[in-house]
Amino acid sequence: MQLSIKNKPDPNKLLDWYDYNAREMPWRITPKKRLSGIRPNPYHVWLSEIMLQQTTVTSVKPYFKKFTTKWPTIFDLANAKDEEVMGAWAGLGYYARARNLLKCARLIAKEKSGQFPQAFEALIKLPGIGPYTASAISSIAYDIPETVVDGNVERVMSRIFNVHTELPKAKKELSFLAKQLTPKLRSGDYAQAIMDLGATVCKPKIPSCDVCPWMKHCVSRKAGTSRYLPRKVKKAKKPTRFGIAYFVERVDGAILTEIRQSNGLLGGMLSLPSSVWGDNYQDDPPITGDWKTKNNPITHTFTHFDLQLKVMHATAKLDETPKRGKFLALDEFDPNNLPTVMKKVWEAIKY
Numbered sequence: 001m002q003l004s005i006k007n008k009p010d011p012n013k014l015l016d017w018y019d020y021n022a023r024e025m026p027w028r029i030t031p032k033k034r035l036s037g038i039r040p041n042p043y044h045v046w047l048s049e050i051m052l053q054q055t056t057v058t059s060v061k062p063y064f065k066k067f068t069t070k071w072p073t074i075f076d077l078a079n080a081k082d083e084e085v086m087g088a089w090a091g092l093g094y095y096a097r098a099r100n101l102l103k104c105a106r107l108i109a110k111e112k113s114g115q116f117p118q119a120f121e122a123l124i125k126l127p128g129i130g131p132y133t134a135s136a137i138s139s140i141a142y143d144i145p146e147t148v149v150d151g152n153v154e155r156v157m158s159r160i161f162n163v164h165t166e167l168p169k170a171k172k173e174l175s176f177l178a179k180q181l182t183p184k185l186r187s188g189d190y191a192q193a194i195m196d197l198g199a200t201v202c203k204p205k206i207p208s209c210d211v212c213p214w215m216k217h218c219v220s221r222k223a224g225t226s227r228y229l230p231r232k233v234k235k236a237k238k239p240t241r242f243g244i245a246y247f248v249e250r251v252d253g254a255i256l257t258e259i260r261q262s263n264g265l266l267g268g269m270l271s272l273p274s275s276v277w278g279d280n281y282q283d284d285p286p287i288t289g290d291w292k293t294k295n296n297p298i299t300h301t302f303t304h305f306d307l308q309l310k311v312m313h314a315t316a317k318l319d320e321t322p323k324r325g326k327f328l329a330l331d332e333f334d335p336n337n338l339p340t341v342m343k344k345v346w347e348a349i350k351y
Helices: 011-021 031-035 042-052 057-070 074-078 082-089 096-111 131-142 151-160 171-181 187-200 219-223 340-350
Strands: 240-250 255-259 298-301 306-316 326-328
Touching: 011 031, 011 187, 031 187, 042 057, 042 096, 042 131, 057 082, 074 096, 082 096, 131 187, 151 171, 151 187, 151 219, 240 340, 298 340, 306 340
Parallel strands: 240 306
Antiparallel strands: 240 255, 255 326, 298 306
């Protein structure tokens, strides 16, 4: 694969643009502060990058602030109880990230004296850290010239070089092109600059080409194909699964809850009891009772399927023992610790 050097955009032009246009984020050290010698906190970089996996900046900001307030250092996070961390993560989605977050924090605290490795090869061996996250931590936290490629960077590369190969097949080609542009100096700022360019200028539907620092080097702009790039393979329609959520309120106000299996969807999360989610409704109530059905099922979209969740509720006596789960008194139960789909169930019953 050959890169046309004469059309290669200048990374310094992008850095100049970034110096004046960098987005402010609670985990980011601005170019001005970096220039004054203030270095990024690797713990903050790692935490934000884990949270940002398949999640928007807007959604992550309040969670990042909550986590860093409650657990200011990686030692604090490593010593936290699983249920507290899973509860704090509730609503952010992709809950395997939270489980891996704890595994990684405890490994770093115990085996590496709280210090994150700098090299990509060491970082990628840590729980929950893949190639993108390893590159991001190495580059942003330590200024090592690793190439960071997310959806924003793929979009910028596909447009600058007018790449029409469909994603995900194009990933290798786009990563190769991105690597050719990664500078040896200010690598951390550059990694954030190119992501900011994709997020704020080289936007998905209508790019703002007139303010792009790489406008003159953009092949797709000259060809009039920018708005069609990157090309993506059409996604198959999601299947629909069906399940039943059981809301049980004891006469003293306690709520029946369960902890979902750690190796499944929403693993380790506090939840209201539910049946298996499958091709049809499979009734599996946690207690014997006078069950009443809510009129409309709850709908929720997961990454790989849509869920139709029928809601049933019943009242339990004080001496009644459930087949599974545990009753939590109202002062112990916080619906904010439920995953989003179960918050919908709670709201359907209570409001």
